[in-house]
Amino acid sequence: MTAPAPGLPTPPLMAPAGGGCRTAPVLKERGQREVFCGLTGIIWLHRKMQDAFFLVVGSRTCAHLLQSAAGVMIFAEPRFATAILEETDLAGLADAQKEIDRVVAQLLARRPDIRQLFLVGSCPSEVIKIDLQRAAERLNAAHAPRVRVLNYSGSGIETTFTQGEDAALACMVPVLPRTEARELLVVGALPDVVEDQMLDLLARLGVGPVRLLPARRIDDETAIGPNTLFALTQPFLGDTHAALIRRGARHLPAPFPFGEEGTTAWLAAIAAEFGVSAEIFAAATDAPRARARKAIAQAAETLRGKSVFFFPDSQLEIPLARFLTRECGMTAIEVGSPYIHDALHGPDLDLLAAGPQISEGQDVDRQLARARAARPDLTVCGLGLANPLEAEGLTTKWAIELVFTPVHFYEQAGDLAGLFSRPLRRKSLLQLEAAE
């Protein structure tokens, strides 16, 4: 964690007596991964950026993935689509760059409301080396200033699930305007309601102006420079973190704002940097902290003393394990993450008491064997595994809901705990044995 600055508005969180997990040995595995690829991030990013369109250059599989992941959540024509590669594209009969121009022209004619267009690379487009950067530069020149065209890769050969958002935000960093102002930039896509709560908290601390990445609209004033200080709200933004540092911005490391403790520590890191007094900090946070603690306590009644096993999915696993063990009284058996990034996950690992197996990467069948042997009270895993594990008598929580549901900051802390307690409460409520 950050070295406690003099005059830090709240006492630093107590590190666990037996030491944290930051230096614990990590089980690194590779094999079959039961995870989404980075294209999935489009599902929430296109909702967040209301003037953006995401065009995947890929295969029918990509289109089918997006459709399956979006499922029935979207009834309308969405702000994403796939330019499906066909035989002529592969055989070199069609010039990929010309084809992209044609498809983009078709798209922009259909959707004149689009101000930002992301060309998104996929496994096939990466393997056959379609140069989307060149395409983006050319199209950007052609359609500027009405439309800004950028590119990133959400391919499965390069990105795991939430890394798609990371790649999307990272590709925006170089084109954002420059500023010399000492400003806070908050990075990571949050639901608007949560973002508004966060902005309100920061305003009460007297920190401002606050810039956001991603901004809701292209015209919103997000700029970066050597005096920018940035805080991450999501633990999967490693490349964005690096891109911001390349532009001279400075990261404010902190635990992620999940739960009462996490939110307080995250705000405290910002407050320390901006010289917020202890009185102002207390005035701004005491009431929501108390509310959050109260809300968590209800769910924690169900969770206390129960064990939890995380399959790797979104990179939210480490901060969530910290929340569940410290604030809800659970015991972590294994905390799997697709990738562990010390600069991002270190502060949370420091607070997570030593004990659980920390694992990175996945060999799903071996991990399933470990989970079956451990018989955790709650298993956090992807949708492909949840029903099969339930059928084996394990109680599960779908990891994807943690990404699609508002879970950050004080007012959602109780909801976050509730996401984990609901499957356990449900299990205790149902009396199905008599029916079987």
Place this chain on the structure above:
Amino acid sequence: MKLTVWTYEGPPHVGAMRVATAMTGLHYVLHAPQGDTYADLLFTMIERRNHRPPVTYTTFQARDLGADTATLFKDAARDAVARFNPQAIIVGASCTAELIQDDPGGLAEALGLSIPVIPLDLPSYQRKENFGADETFLQIVRHLAKPQERTAQITVNILGATALGFRHRDDVEEITGLMSDMGIGVNVVAPLGATPADIARLPAAHANVLLYPETGESAARYLEKTYAQRWTKTVPIGAGATRAFVAELAQLTGAQGRPDESRLRLPWWSRSVDSTYLTGKRVFLFGDASHVMAMARVARDEVGFEVVGIGCYNREYARPMRALAKEYGLEPLITDDYLEVEAAIAAAQPEMIMGTQMERHIGKRLGIPCAVISAPVHVQDFPARYSPVMGFEGANVIFDTLIHPLVMGLEEHLLTMFREDFEFHDEAGASHKGHGAVAFPLAGVAGGSAPAAAQPPRDISGQKMQQEQPVADAAATGGAVIWLADAERELKKIPFFVRGKARRNTESFAAQKGVTSISIETLYEAKAHYAR
């Protein structure tokens, strides 16, 4: 490149997964990058399967591409056989692996496994899911079926049922029961529920029953050519087609028995007076060709609808679809472009859609009720109750499926009768909620009667649902045609569940005639124009 918003079919390897997941004792080793495992959740979530699909993904990453992806495949195949102990494996590539040309078939062959290895060649950039399922099943049958004596009793195989099929589970049960009445036993059902050992026994049957041409026709043709097993051409959807199927089956097998029709209700339900209101309801059908073609007959001949549009997303069946459409005096829509389907439906202005889950979304947007009759499937298409669409019980189920989205006949009369009642109008809300009740958004009340004027598709993801907009606002955006006050008042007298349609029809009538302001005269001229 083809710009695609939604797709009706997944890639061909998902078709292969539907076959592998339907079977037991078979494992699929799929050369694929990270992320392709998303397909598992189609089976575990949509179909609520309690097992992971029997698929091992090699999960190669960018850093493997320069190195040795072939070894990755061989290790994955060897591990999968050791771990899952299958009777046979199918091996193949997803779209990305196809590009790196590792030849999974050859690699698996070289492992010297003691079980049959069935290589799949599924061209991802040309073909789609149904082809993948059909071809995979064909290859499994080719590799595993063995010459043998016919069974002593009359038996048939039931072919084509897969995982993620539209009501396949219950159709197979219904047709099995129906054939049992006829004295015909089932030798093997495949792929659904079959083991590789069962596939070997396929040639023992006297004939084949092909329920799902999309996913079983190639295997049926192969078995006919190689083992002289004839196969049924009638898909038994609806009362008439089921009777035709029974006759065809009797002729193929020589079976003398007749199935029990005592529980078949559709013909009488259709003849009963309450069904009069169904007469000539204009329906638009879209889905997979086999379901659409069979359902068109039910719609026209057994329910009394008028078929005003017909089409399918699978080009493989374009020819029979064209032939059938001609019989109905229609030009079929053969496309997998969702936006084209939406435009065709908007133009045809049907009173009901019989389609897939995709058309259900179109219907929501256009305010047209929709009955789902075909894959692609959705969690709703796996009801807990027994709900076939084939055979005699299937005919009963279809009748209910087709009428539930519509306003019932008697209801329609009552609504007209009471339309002036102060408590009984669209702004009053449901009476059982007391007088404080707020009216529903219109589309919610009348089973989806038109709330909004037909509009080009647009994004509504910022709003909750288009239906929540007040009807007048939506219609007001319709164009340059103005409603005069008296016509507007007259329009309000029309029952709310048909008012949207009346408004639309009148406006398009006015537009056709070049009329810019709508009077009571225009309203009734339009009514006469559209009258049947």
